[in-house]
Amino acid sequence: MLKYLRLLLLPFNVIYASVVFVRNKFFDWGVLRSTSFDMPIICVGNLAVGGSGKTPTTEYLVRLLSGYKVAILSRGYGRKTKGFVLANDTSTAETIGDEPLQYYRKFKNVTVAVCEDRVAGIRKLKEDHEVILLDDAYQHRKVKAGFNILLFEFSKITSFQILMPAGNLRETFAGVKRAQVVLITKSPSEITDVAKTEISNKLQLKTQQDLAYARIGYQRLKHLYSGEEIDFSLNQEVFLLTGIANPEPLKQYLVSKKVKVYSFEYPDHHRFTEKEIEALVGSFQNHPAKEKIIVTTEKDGQRLLNDKLRDLLLNLPVYYLPIANEINAADKSRFDQKILDYVASAKRFDKIH
CATH class of the missing domain: 3.40.50.300 (P-loop containing nucleotide triphosphate hydrolases)
Structure with a gap:
């Protein structure tokens, strides 16, 4: 279209x-x-x-x-x-x-x-x-x-x-x-x-x-709120939230880490709404997997820091993936x-x- x-x-x-x-x-x-x-x-x-x-x-x-x-x-x-x-x-x-x-x-x-x-x-x-x-x-x-x-x-x-x-x-x-x-x-x-x-x-x-x-x-995963750093686990379920121009390189990287990805994609600089984050959280919580995390980009993470969205995500394993040239x-x-x-x-x- x-x-x-x-x-x-x-x-x-x-x-x-x-x-x-x-x-x-x-x-x-x-x-x-x-x-x-x-x-x-x-x-x-x-x-x-x-x-x-x-x-x-x-x-x-x-x-x-x-x-x-x-x-x-x-x-x-x-x-x-x-x-x-x-x-x-x-x-x-x-x-x-x-x-x-x-x-x-x-x-x-x-x-x-x-x-x-x-x-x-x-x-x-x-x-x-x-x-x-x-x-x-x-x-x-x-x-x-x-x-x-x-x-x-x-x-x-x-x-x-x-x-x-x-x-x-x-x-x-x-x-x-x-x-x-x-x-x-x-x-x-x-x-x-x-x-x-x-x-x-x-x-x-x-x-x-x-x-x-x-x-x-790609650097180590970093918790959005606590700063804790972790690595991906084999066969982990990853709920990926992006609002960037081209998420394909990131998705290809995740495939190389042997994780299963559920992608929630939005346009570049998208301002996430409470409804969108609630949908992500609902999918995450309803999934039966024990090894599961929410991953976003460092840039997208900045838009998840306001109080309303933070309250929805605060007690969940939400990590961003820093990158460097x-x-x-x-x-x-x-x-x-x-x-x-x-x-x-x-x-x-x-x-x-």
Whole structure:
């Protein structure tokens, strides 16, 4: 059904493509103004909508840049607030969004803020920080980031893709030229030379642009409320709750763990209702298996922390599965060094001590 609906939207692609093309050209020509800042600004983004691994990539950068005073600035997708909001201990997914809440809860030494106007947000953060990471801001060209990391999913990059609204692309592949590094995420452990050649031919990168590959590194299960860590058990019954763009890699991982999966899938950033969680809990409690748990993603878990949903799940074995980007060994040193060199060269030594 969705396939045919998208076909009906094809005529609107001409309008969308024209707007995107003109807008990007206006920024390229200086008709529309991009604001630069005298400090390291790293942008993490993609050309397609959702699911490319921006959150674990941002977390990778936080760990890589642990020696600096870092701030993460996001739009705060799905929040009910407006303007600049600084994350604090009272923040929820509704006030700052699920991904910023995840960053705040995970990295206590990092400032997390949301603002739909990235220029205004950077101005509020720049005096007290050495590096600002822009989460999902590749198309936000009002800011001229000094370093752009562009993400593509391995399984999708070489497939035919078209612009929104009929397709998933926010802009054409011409946008690749703005990236300093292209990172192919969710890659297999072993990548054939044929696949690498096909991807290189698709991207047509310039000499100064780098290409790196990363795979998903799944961590130990962590209890959503207590923080207890466990491993999967053989033949365990798993009730999987997701509200992410692409749950397939996670489902494939669970299959590899030899568990039986009952999947409750919702759209990306879905705000779970009490009725939906009650349905999940009912299915879980009525299942006769002794070895059973509820599993969700770390991002989805942030939306299960409000009091009403927490009360429904509090006494149940509810775990989230953390993930991390693992840069391929052949690329890691070069990838890390290019980022560290940029930050060192752009750092304002006279501002932060």
